[in-house]
Structure formats: structure tokens, C-alpha cells
Amino acid sequence: MSVYTSLSQSDTEAFLAHFELGTLVSYKGIAAGIENTNYFVTCQQQGRQSEYVLTLFEHHNNNEVREFVRLAHHLGQQGLQVPAPLAARDGEWLHSLKDKPAIICPRLPGEHIHDPQPQHCEAIGRALAELHLAALPLHNRRNDSRGFDWWVTISPELSSDLTREEQTLLEDELHFQTQQRAQWLSLPQGWIHGDLFHDNALFTADGQVGAILDLYNACDGALLYDLAIIANDWCCDINGEWKAGCVEALLNGYESVRPLNDAEKTSWNLVLRGAALRFWLSRLLTRRIQQQQAGEMALQKDPAEFKNKLLARRTVTVN
Template structure:
């Protein structure tokens, strides 16, 4: 989340008339993130104030957004704790604002847990498994837009900026993942809608109580195992070294497994998938660093963090999945 498109409260006061939310009384830009323009929006109706999140989409078009917004609505209807998109009076979830697609979603309670303990990791693993199961009958399909096809397209954009050591790692890992993604094992992995970006700052807690997952705008259809790997690589690592903390890993994986047991094929493909998840975010952070877009309140993330994680996953086997 960042602010690429500036919007005033007066702009929103006129625009929000199409929603059954009352009057817009406050608007504040959200600084974190790097893809869309996001704002906390406060409305007042019948003397009651309610806070929402307003997103203006900078890269996604009207043809892509139904997947994300309908997925959130689908999950919310099945009891998964996610923000629920608010339709306008015509039933539309995405409408133009400043010439770009925009949507309003409910705001979750609490705050991000940036120093997670095993209890937090267990709550995330439990909800992630429930989310995967709830998405099985979601009717729309869209591939993970930051998957292997994107890796192939993006790597040439960053190679000119890398050292020989970095270039060698990126080339070799893409080659390794090509073989894995082309294998019979990979094709047998269970798939469905995934969040694909379930970092600490995309989950809300009130104390030890998980209140929801948000920011689904990297979601797509991929292996459920990839979603687990992305989540473990953020929630269960030492941030300085990229080394996995086994108590947190065990808490997350065991809680997930209790809801949706891991398959034998997933156990076999676990180490490869952890590497794939590290590669995806190393490459995207390299791209954001070397091919930046102008935005208010935008600070690119450090790519060396996920380079360390990738090297660590290659060098040291991670704790296995629950049997």
C-alpha cells in the first residue's frame, strides 16, 4: 500500500454518493506497501462513524479485479476473516475514481503483529488452511500473476543491475524451478485460490486473537503449498539471518495440518517450494528497486533480505511438513 494517485476528501465526498455509506468525513493515506494507492476512509451515517479502506488500483484493470474482489466476498461468506468489499447501489464492487478502478472494503480490527510468537503462527496456519478449503468452490480462475511466467519476463529487466554472484544465483534458481514446475510431482500438488502475499503486515491481530487476512491483490490460483511457503518464509524467520525458527515453523505447520492434512507429494515438494517462494520475493524486490515507479510515501523493500532467505533455503533443509 502506498499513494500513487492523490485524492482529496472533496473528491471522495462526491464519488461516495453512489455507495450506501453516508458522508465521507475523513481520508488518510496509508504509507505501507508498494502496489496500489490506499486510504483509510471514515464515513458518517445517522450519527455513526465507520472506518473503511479505499483502494485505487494502479496496475490492475477492471477485467482483472473481479477475481480479487469476488474472492474476498466468497471467503467472507464462508466465515474466513477477510475484508468484505462494499458494493455500490448498482451492485458493482469496483468503480472508477480519478480515472482508475477503485473499491471500498471493510476495515479489520487490531494491528499487525510484527514480532510473532508460536501462538500467532498457529493462528495464521489454522486460518490459512480454512481459507484454502473455503476457496475450493470459488468459480473464477486466474493464475498467479507473479508466478514462473513473470519470473522469466522480469529477470532480464534486473540482470544489468546485478553482480556476478547475484546473477549466477538468479539464473541457477530459475533453472532449478523450471525443472520443478515441469515435474509430475508439481502437477500432483493440490491447487486453488491462494493469497500469495501473506506477510506479517497483511494479517491483523487483537492481542493473540487473529482478526483477519487482508490485501488480496496478489492472489491467484497456485499450489496451496506455495501459499504456505510464502507465509512460513516471513512469519517464521529471523529477520537478520533468514534462518527459520523451528518452534514458529512447527506451530504454523501443525495448525495448518490439523485443518487440512498435507499430502505425501506436498511433503516431497516442500523444500523446492520454500525456495520458489523466496525467489519470487527476491525478484520482485529487485524489480521494485531498479525499476521504481513514482509514488508518495513509497519506500522499496530491501531485496537482500530475500536473497539471504533463498541462499539459506538452498543451504539448509527446513523443518518438514507434519506427517
């Protein structure tokens, strides 16, 4: 179980005493956490039970947490289904528990899907466009720590882990992306999720988006790039082959809320390639770190998946 900080019943009750959430019924550690400690918490108030998620941040201080949770807080105030922290009686939403920054959010409805279909892609497209528009008024966007500059600086370091053929592919794609840098910068910019893979969304039984999760990587970027990240995960198989109707549904859903401009439409394949490159590099770095730390530790996510998707995007244009 990924619970790094254990809580007793009295710990949990003392934390809840700051809120108007009722009395504690039960609490249970969540095994799915990777970096932070999470608990499901059930409270009862006036005969009605409600569920929440209590998070303790294991590797960040209060200022860091406030910085990367403020987008979720803002979106929650706009009525979006995201893990937005609840305010206590004093109006503060960021607290300390066991000397760790801590927040509590409503437990959002829905389940993860394992094989997104066109209806899911259309729904997430709409939800992403709503997120992009709702986030626009929030200033001081975070820099993308895995953006273009990172692609350029990390590639020489990772190149030694690649075959000669892969090195050639990486060098050629970086050259292409560098030549198109002005085109990237001309695209509409704003807050992007930056990591909206299908395991970062919940769907209700009727196929609607119940929640968009894990906003901790949200940053400044081209809005189209966020859409491309989704397309490269939700809309194709592991080799990059498009699933029938999924890309079209994704774009239709997004444009029903925020139509793409001409520059975005002509840049679609460029940005798909960039999104595939970014996650190939990220997974290569993760593999290196895992090997250094644990020798033969099993790799959770294969870099070859996004190398293959990059190859597919270099040869197939989607309009």
C-alpha cells in the same frame, strides 16, 4: 500522504448515498497507500458508528478491478475476515468516484505485528487453510504473473546486475527448479494469496487473526507455495535462520484445518526454495526500476534478504 485523488465532503456523501451505511461523521486519507487512494470513513446509523475503508483504484479500469477483487468478494460472502466490498442498494459493489473505480469495505479489526511469534504463526496457518478451502468453488483463477515462467524469462535480464557468484547461484537454482517442475505441478492447486507477508495481516489483542489484507496478487498456484511464502517471512530472521517454534506452529495451524498430503510433505523444502527465489527476483526487479526512475532513491526492500534465505533453504531441510 499517499492520497492521489482528493475527496471533498460532498464527494464522499454523494458516494455513500448509494449505500445503507447511515450518515457521514468523518473521513480521513490514509497515508499508507502505495498505488491506490484510501480513506477511513466513519458513518453513523441509528446512534451507532461504524468504520469503513473507501478505495479508489488509480491505475486500473473497472474490468481489471472486478477481476482481482472478486476473490475478496467471494471470501467475504463465506464469512472470512478480508477486505470484501460492500454492495449498494442496487446490489452492485463496484462503483465510480472521480472517474476512478471505487469500492467501500468494512474497516477490519486488529493491528500489524512486527515480530511474529509461534501463536501468530499458528493462527495465520489456520486462517490460510480456511482461505484456501473457502476459495476452491470460485472458478477461473488468475494466472500467476510472477510464477515459474516469469522466473525463467526475467532471470537473464536481471543477471547483469549480479556478481558472478550470484549469477552462479541463480543459474543453479533455476536448473534445480526446472528439474522439479513435474513435482510442483503434482501438488494440490487452487487460489493462493501469493503475498501474505506479516504486514498483510492484522491481529486482535487476544492473538487472533483480525484480517488478511491485500488480495490483489491472488492467483492460481500450489497451495503449499502460499504456506512457504509465509514461512520465509514470518518464521525466520532476515538471514533465513528459523525462529524457535514458528515453522512448527505454522504447519500445525494449517494442518488443523487442511492436512497436507504426502507429496506436499516431501516437497516442503523444494517449495521453500522456490518461494525464496521468487522474492529475490522480484526485489531485484524493483531495485532496477527504482534506480532507473530515481537514481539514488533509497531501496525499501533489500534483495539480499531473499538471496540469503535461498542460500539457507539450499542447505537446511525442514520436515
